[in-house]
Amino acid sequence: MRMKKHLLTLASGVLLAFIASVAGMPGAYEYYRFKTGNFPREQEISGIKNTIKLFSATVAGLYASGGIVAGLNTFPAEKLVKRRILQDIRMSKNEGKLYVMDRDKSKVNDIKLFSPDRAIAVVDEDWFGVYQNSVTRRQISGKKANLITVRYFLKKMWGKWVIVDYEIHARGEALPSVTAEVVLKW
Amino acid sequence: MVKTPKMSWIPSLSAVSAVSACYITAYLLMQYSGLFRPSPSGLFRVLHQWPALSGVGVLFVVSLYVLIKILVKSDKIKAAEKGLSISNALLHMSILGLSAGIFLSALTRFEGTITLTEGQESWVSKEVIGPDAIYSRLFSGMPDGKLDIQQVDPVVSSDGRNLKRIFALTKFSSQSQPVGRQFRLDSRFPKYIDGWFYQVGESGGSVLFRLLGESGNILDEAYAVLKIFPSGAEDAIRVMQIPHTIYLRYYHEASAVPDKNGVPSDKKGPLFKVRVARNLDLLVNTFVSPDEFVQIDGFLISFRDIRNWVDIRIVRDPGIYLIVPALLGLIVSGGFLAFADRRKYVNEKRHSINDA
Numbered sequence: 001m002r003m004k005k006h007l008l009t010l011a012s013g014v015l016l017a018f019i020a021s022v023a024g025m026p027g028a029y030e031y032y033r034f035k036t037g038n039f040p041r042e043q044e045i046s047g048i049k050n051t052i053k054l055f056s057a058t059v060a061g062l063y064a065s066g067g068i069v070a071g072l073n074t075f076p077a078e079k080l081v082k083r084r085i086l087q088d089i090r091m092s093k094n095e096g097k098l099y100v101m102d103r104d105k106s107k108v109n110d111i112k113l114f115s116p117d118r119a120i121a122v123v124d125e126d127w128f129g130v131y132q133n134s135v136t137r138r139q140i141s142g143k144k145a146n147l148i149t150v151r152y153f154l155k156k157m158w159g160k161w162v163i164v165d166y167e168i169h170a171r172g173e174a175l176p177s178v179t180a181e182v183v184l185k186w
Numbered sequence: 187m188v189k190t191p192k193m194s195w196i197p198s199l200s201a202v203s204a205v206s207a208c209y210i211t212a213y214l215l216m217q218y219s220g221l222f223r224p225s226p227s228g229l230f231r232v233l234h235q236w237p238a239l240s241g242v243g244v245l246f247v248v249s250l251y252v253l254i255k256i257l258v259k260s261d262k263i264k265a266a267e268k269g270l271s272i273s274n275a276l277l278h279m280s281i282l283g284l285s286a287g288i289f290l291s292a293l294t295r296f297e298g299t300i301t302l303t304e305g306q307e308s309w310v311s312k313e314v315i316g317p318d319a320i321y322s323r324l325f326s327g328m329p330d331g332k333l334d335i336q337q338v339d340p341v342v343s344s345d346g347r348n349l350k351r352i353f354a355l356t357k358f359s360s361q362s363q364p365v366g367r368q369f370r371l372d373s374r375f376p377k378y379i380d381g382w383f384y385q386v387g388e389s390g391g392s393v394l395f396r397l398l399g400e401s402g403n404i405l406d407e408a409y410a411v412l413k414i415f416p417s418g419a420e421d422a423i424r425v426m427q428i429p430h431t432i433y434l435r436y437y438h439e440a441s442a443v444p445d446k447n448g449v450p451s452d453k454k455g456p457l458f459k460v461r462v463a464r465n466l467d468l469l470v471n472t473f474v475s476p477d478e479f480v481q482i483d484g485f486l487i488s489f490r491d492i493r494n495w496v497d498i499r500i501v502r503d504p505g506i507y508l509i510v511p512a513l514l515g516l517i518v519s520g521g522f523l524a525f526a527d528r529r530k531y532v533n534e535k536r537h538s539i540n541d542a
Contacts, residue, residue: 016205017237
């Protein structure tokens with residue numbers, strides 16, 4: 001009888017704690033589902049790949065057009081990422097030139113989900129770039145190959161994956177480690 | 187006819203206390219399990235959330251009621267049961283003190299982290315600490331102090347790859363005590379100074395970064411606080427004037443670079459590994475010595491004067507002065523009551539065997 005009473009007490013406390021944990025913080029239930037495997041992982045990975053594809057295409061388009069911002073709302077990047085790209089284009093234009101980039105190929109090496117809304121993707125990308133005169137669009141430099149490994153930091157915002165930052169590494173170099181703590185700070 | 191007693195659906199006070207205690211313990215364990223959030227931000231921050239505070243509130247009310255009942259009936263207690271009654275009272279006083287301490291902490295706790303480089307001094311203020319590094323409650327104060335980091339001594343592991351302990355020789359002054367006092371702050375144990383606890387947190391390398399324009403004019407010059415320890419750890423610098431990202435690693439000796447990969451043979455002494463990207467375009471990937479310039483597009487950058495920086499963690503929580511004695515009281519009274527309960531159980535068992 002005494003044992004039964006103790007078990008009932010324990011069970012009541014644990015149940016209340018579970019309800020409070022789920023209700024106490026926004027996103028707690030989604031995180032619980034993520035940790036217990038009840039999460040559409042493949043769907044999210046596909047979404048991340050599509051975001052990276054759209055990001056690369058938009059970057060190439062922005063550089064080629066000299067910074068025409070018509071499609072900026074669909075550009076899956078955080079504000080500071082967009083700012084640096086547009087700043088670069090503007091600085092080149094002030095010098096009378098445009099840097100035109102084309103992505104030749106890319107290979108996704110790894111995608112890691114840290115939470116329902118935080119992920120890292122490591123992609124090998126081959127880019128080629130050339131400078132053109134901003135007025136005549138004549139080539140004014142040789143074609144430069146840019147073989148890089150990009151580590152993208154992604155966050156899910158308003159139902160879509162967005163690139164909040166990225167690191168550029170030389171192809172073949174070992175990437176420094178990143179802790180979950182760093183990723184989850186975004 | 188024997189009437190069976192009706193079962194009461196109203197829980198007893200002891201049941202309510204027991205469920206509350208189980209609830210708070212289970213809640214804390216769930217928060218630290220990583221099942222509902224990536225990582226909790228600290229025991230007290232979890233305790234200050236409404237789910238924990240509501241359980242603490244129930245314990246407070248029940249303990250207060252029981253304590254008042256014990257005190258009111260104290261003269262009617264038999265001499266043989268006085269010891270048990272005192273332990274019971276101490277138990278409930280401890281729970282009361284613990285609950286009150288947690289509530290006081292929820293109203294007054296302050297945690298702040300200030301980052302300073304060797305040789306740097308600064309008043310501790312909200313502007314210096316920054317909003318992301320402060321946790322303050324409704325009635326938290328601010329420390330009245332100026333910190334002058336005179337020397338940082340990191341103690342590293344034998345292979346030089348891990349920081350074991352950090353000491354920071356710090357001069358401390360305040361508005362009320364302008365004459366500086368020197369303290370050796372430690373990463374292992376906090377130091378109590380004028381009502382506040384100071385402790386060293388993380389440490390790393392601060393580098394004087396210089397950005398020059400085409401004509402050699404200085405566009406920017408500042409110490410960049412970087413996490414470039416141990417050797418080979420990488421951090422990045424960005425400045426608003428240019429769209430470039432400068433990735434930096436520091437090696438105290440050229441021979442410390444793993445595999446000597448890409449290190450020019452003429453390089454000796456301390457080295458920086460510099461990698462510069464302009465958005466998705468990798469421009470530079472090289473090793474430079476301190477003060478050696480690197481050309482990136484129309485700009486020049488250089489690095490020098492590497493110094494240690496430290497995070498100093500500042501905490502004040504008046505609630506702990508209730509919580510700590512209350513926990514001791516809980517252990518003592520809980521132990522005694524458990525022993526008395528066990529003795530009572532053994533005696534009852536012995537009597538029932540004798541009767542049989």
